[in-house]
Amino acid sequence: MKKIWIILTTLAVSFIAMASVTTVSAAKPNYIITTDATYPPFDFQDSNNQYTGIDQEILKTIAKREGFTYTLKPMSFNAATQSVTSGQADGIIAGMSITDERKEVFDFGTPYYKSGIAWAVKKGSNIKSLSDLKGKTVALKTGTAGADYALSIQKQYGFKVTYFNDSDTLYNDVVNDNAQATFGDLPVLQYSIKNGTKLKVMNANSPYESGWYGFAVKKGQNKQLLASFNKGYASIKKDGTYDKIIKKYLGAPASDFTGKKSDNNSVLGILKANNGAFMRGLWQTLLLTILGIILASIWGVILGVMGVSQNSALRGLSTTLIYIFRGLPLMVLAFFIYIGLPGVIGTKIPAFTAGLITLILNEGAYTGAFVRGGFEAVDKGQMEAARSLGFTYNRSMRKVIMPQGLKIMVPSFINQFIITLKDTSILSAIGILELTQTGTLIVSRNSQGFRVWAIVAVIYLVVITLLTWLSNWVEKRTRA
Ligand code: ASN
Numbered sequence: 001m002k003k004i005w006i007i008l009t010t011l012a013v014s015f016i017a018m019a020s021v022t023t024v025s026a027a028k029p030n031y032i033i034t035t036d037a038t039y040p041p042f043d044f045q046d047s048n049n050q051y052t053g054i055d056q057e058i059l060k061t062i063a064k065r066e067g068f069t070y071t072l073k074p075m076s077f078n079a080a081t082q083s084v085t086s087g088q089a090d091g092i093i094a095g096m097s098i099t100d101e102r103k104e105v106f107d108f109g110t111p112y113y114k115s116g117i118a119w120a121v122k123k124g125s126n127i128k129s130l131s132d133l134k135g136k137t138v139a140l141k142t143g144t145a146g147a148d149y150a151l152s153i154q155k156q157y158g159f160k161v162t163y164f165n166d167s168d169t170l171y172n173d174v175v176n177d178n179a180q181a182t183f184g185d186l187p188v189l190q191y192s193i194k195n196g197t198k199l200k201v202m203n204a205n206s207p208y209e210s211g212w213y214g215f216a217v218k219k220g221q222n223k224q225l226l227a228s229f230n231k232g233y234a235s236i237k238k239d240g241t242y243d244k245i246i247k248k249y250l251g252a253p254a255s256d257f258t259g260k261k262s263d264n265n266s267v268l269g270i271l272k273a274n275n276g277a278f279m280r281g282l283w284q285t286l287l288l289t290i291l292g293i294i295l296a297s298i299w300g301v302i303l304g305v306m307g308v309s310q311n312s313a314l315r316g317l318s319t320t321l322i323y324i325f326r327g328l329p330l331m332v333l334a335f336f337i338y339i340g341l342p343g344v345i346g347t348k349i350p351a352f353t354a355g356l357i358t359l360i361l362n363e364g365a366y367t368g369a370f371v372r373g374g375f376e377a378v379d380k381g382q383m384e385a386a387r388s389l390g391f392t393y394n395r396s397m398r399k400v401i402m403p404q405g406l407k408i409m410v411p412s413f414i415n416q417f418i419i420t421l422k423d424t425s426i427l428s429a430i431g432i433l434e435l436t437q438t439g440t441l442i443v444s445r446n447s448q449g450f451r452v453w454a455i456v457a458v459i460y461l462v463v464i465t466l467l468t469w470l471s472n473w474v475e476k477r478t479r480a
Contacts, residue, residue, distance in 0.1 A: 035073070
């Protein structure tokens, strides 16, 4: 048993060392810029899984000219704006409309692209006007200007709404007849339609709330970054680079950037084209899982031991911590740590670290609960026997109760390990590019939802199988 703990602790230390390499590089003194993970033609991935699009090319060119560097953090638009307001990111470029409401919390750079809100239905739909939406479902993207507009007219037209985090899923919801219409940015809808999405824009000539996109920083902060952006923007506008960028993306089909659809349509083709991305996603998933398992187990055992302590304050503390962190949904906890805490403590928390802390607190609480239960399940007579032999309480715990209790808990540990692996997928919400987020990005590029998600599912199953084998092997060793 002791040996296993030594192995686990050594593993934890070495993985933390490895993870800190990741965090150190993310914490370089450059700007952290966040973006919408999937917003073609402004922000999307090309066939080499590199970020590209009008926004990205503008940003890259300006950074080069103005001599600043940045780390890009793609995530859902909603999480991206919150990352900036909480101080986790320095700036955002994400086809973000400049609105009066947003001006209260953001400072915008020079407006760089004219846009407006359009509504669209499935091609061939018999919906002709907004009045036909009565009782129908409208798919919206969380936290966007398009969603705000739709909500402002919802009562008048009597439709229901449903929310998604990325545009691609949203459009597919309409194409698949789950929703009957959507509201979003005209240029993005038109680009998607031009590239094969079976939707029809209803107000192409008269978009609502027409306005501009802007690069943004948190109000009153990162003045230098904003000034550099504006200066660089003026220069790319003046020498024609801006026009070239716009022409490059609007003048060519998406497949010029994302790869020809026919190249990718077999499972092998998808695997080959995205081999590197899948491997990087898998590595993040594994790193989070292994560190999460080890650290949550250690924390869980501590909570469990506290839970059977003779000291009532310690018992109370253990019960409270288990109550809180087992009770909070993992995603809420992740957002609380990643988006909520930095604003209060005043420092950035890298997404990976926030994700890992989330796992430790949540999985650790579950572990604490079954560890406490395991110790309590050891026959009371065992403690009495040890004490009557003259052992102190602590010694009886360590020598008699714990070894028996831990054995009872082994199946629960294995179960918890598997849950931890699966829970890492929820952390994609805070922008960690693990396996699930990798899948989302690939699907948004090649529209091969069935095959990509099947590949991702198989990868998870393979890892879960390996993890179960490893756990069973450890279980056998502990029995010996
Ligand atoms: N255009 C959206 C907005 O400004 C942003 C987006 O979906 N990327 O709300």
